[in-house]
Amino acid sequence: MLSRLFEGTVDRLSQGLAFARERQAVVARNIANAETPGYQAQDVVFDDLLASASSGGPGAPAAAAPSRQIPARDGLARSDGNDVHLDRQMARLAETQIYQQALVQILSSHFTALKQAISGRV
């Protein structure tokens, strides 16, 4: 009964949050290695297969983040083999941050709405 309250919106949103966390870490790694010779920039994409695979009943352990790492391929590599394009990475950083904030707001509203419905008070 209770898991029906949460499956769907809540679980999907928290998967999105896990994905945002992974993506931010990879962008941070790209930025940290912006000057490392031979470094290949990576990106993280949402993995729908992994996402639907996580069952997560009430007692289930935390599932792995539903994400997959792929090469970023922002552009040509420089002479030392490094292909990090800092402006693209900064854009991704901002994107990820905004995405995560949006998810937190939506999830927060959702929890509030559930609590209001339960207590009968608005």
Add this chain to the structure above:
Amino acid sequence: MDLFRALDISASGLSAQRKRMEVIGENLANSETTRTAAGGPYRRKTVLLQAAEGPGFAAALGNGAAREGGVQVAGVVESADAPRRVHRPDHPQAGPDGFVSLPNVNPMTEMVDMLATTRAYEANATAFQAAKSMGIKLLELLR
């Protein structure tokens, strides 16, 4: 805590760029140093950067997306390039032919590196702030 991973990564970037800045400073300060303790003119130094492994590499929770760490300074190396030979007969270190060996430091190169380093440092600082605010935002769910 998993939230600290991104902070550690960005912190490593900040450290590495700081080190680079130090070495650039040293190069510029010694661009005219004709005699060092090891003998011979000062040799240009560069910082060797290397992508780092994360702390929890072996036992990671995620599916590999961010097991790795940030960046690390693998070492500081001296340039093997030949020193600049300049004709200055009245220089105290001038040889019998009137030439003196000056450091192979080109201030223009150092300035370009300094710009790149500054830009990289600022980018890492922004990434650090982003990780921090994302962490704080997540905790708002518990308010």
Add this chain to the structure above:
Amino acid sequence: MADLTVGPVALRPITPGGTLRAAPASGAAGFAEAFSRALGEVNTLQVRAEESARALASGKAGDTVDTVVSIEKANIAFQLTLQIRNKLLEAYQEIMRMQV
């Protein structure tokens, strides 16, 4: 960028009638079963939330997203069962007040 489609929030009003209707003909017994099952779920959620919080506090490589979300889930689940219990109590008291 991930395509995040959020469906409408499906809220069901909590009424004792709604829960009772779902119970089998044996009425009280069937409902008690369903209710204790729900309590079991709440307990599981709370245990999980507590474990996550403890792991996080001791600095273990926990999943913060999962910890935060499971704490909220446990809170909401608990509130829900508390409200159900309150409504049941009200209904029972009303029935007891009735003139036979």
